[in-house]
Amino acid sequence: MKENRTMRLGLYRKIEVARKQLPEMDEEAFRSLLRSEFGVESRKDMTVPQLSRLVHHFARLGVEYKAPAKSRNRRVTANARPDFIEVTDSMPYAREKRQILAIWRKLGYSMTSLDTRVKRAFGAHCFLWLHDGEKIGILLSDLQRREKSFEKRQIRMAERAD
Numbered sequence: 001m002k003e004n005r006t007m008r009l010g011l012y013r014k015i016e017v018a019r020k021q022l023p024e025m026d027e028e029a030f031r032s033l034l035r036s037e038f039g040v041e042s043r044k045d046m047t048v049p050q051l052s053r054l055v056h057h058f059a060r061l062g063v064e065y066k067a068p069a070k071s072r073n074r075r076v077t078a079n080a081r082p083d084f085i086e087v088t089d090s091m092p093y094a095r096e097k098r099q100i101l102a103i104w105r106k107l108g109y110s111m112t113s114l115d116t117r118v119k120r121a122f123g124a125h126c127f128l129w130l131h132d133g134e135k136i137g138i139l140l141s142d143l144q145r146r147e148k149s150f151e152k153r154q155i156r157m158a159e160r161a162d
Contacts, residue, residue, distance in 0.1 A: 004048060007048055008048060008051065011048070011051040011052060011054075011055055012043065012051070014055045014058075014065055015043060015051070015054060015055060015058070017063065017065060018055070018058035018059075018061075018063040018065075021062075021063045021064070022058070022061060022062075022063065033054075034046075034054075037053075037054070037057070038050050038053075038054070084111065085101055085111050085114070085127060085128065087101065087128070091128070092131045092133075093131070093133060093136050096133075096136050096137070096140055097127070097128075097130075097136065099140060100114075100127075100136070100139055100140055100143055101114075103140075103143040103144065103146070103147050104143065106147065106150070107143070107146060107147065107150055114127050115127050117139075118130055118139070121135075121138075121139070122135045122139075
């Protein structure tokens with residue numbers, strides 16, 4: 001039932017977009033179209049398939065349904081980018097955490113997978129909540145080993161390309 005309502009609301013929105021794009025589609029012309037094509041007085045009396053046919057009818061008349069332009073606010077925040085983790089100076093082991101993040105990014109891993117790794121390996125729900133210096137040291141040394149291996153691989157691939 002909820003899906004049907006959601007679908008109806010989406011079709012209603014498309015009909016309103018079409019009416020705005022068609023200057024000759026005033027209220028009287030719209031009602032006349034509903035009576036002649038569907039035998040109803042109001043779009044509320046229409047079924048979902050009929051509403052869909054009406055939307056397609058408007059599309060044949062040249063109506064374009066486009067998504068609205070995205071916001072131009074490029075401010076980067078943790079909520080705006082799921083692949084961004086901010087470490088402030090006031091956090092414990094901030095320097096080590098920044099090193100971990102830099103290596104993690106260099107290796108091409110996604111930041112969301114860092115939380116998964118920390119949760120599985122150390123039991124902390126997310127990377128920022130990891131406050132045990134020993135566990136941070138273990139993670140950092142592991143990533144430094146991976147980074148060395150990654151760099152060696154990059155050098156070998158560059159030599160092969162030459």
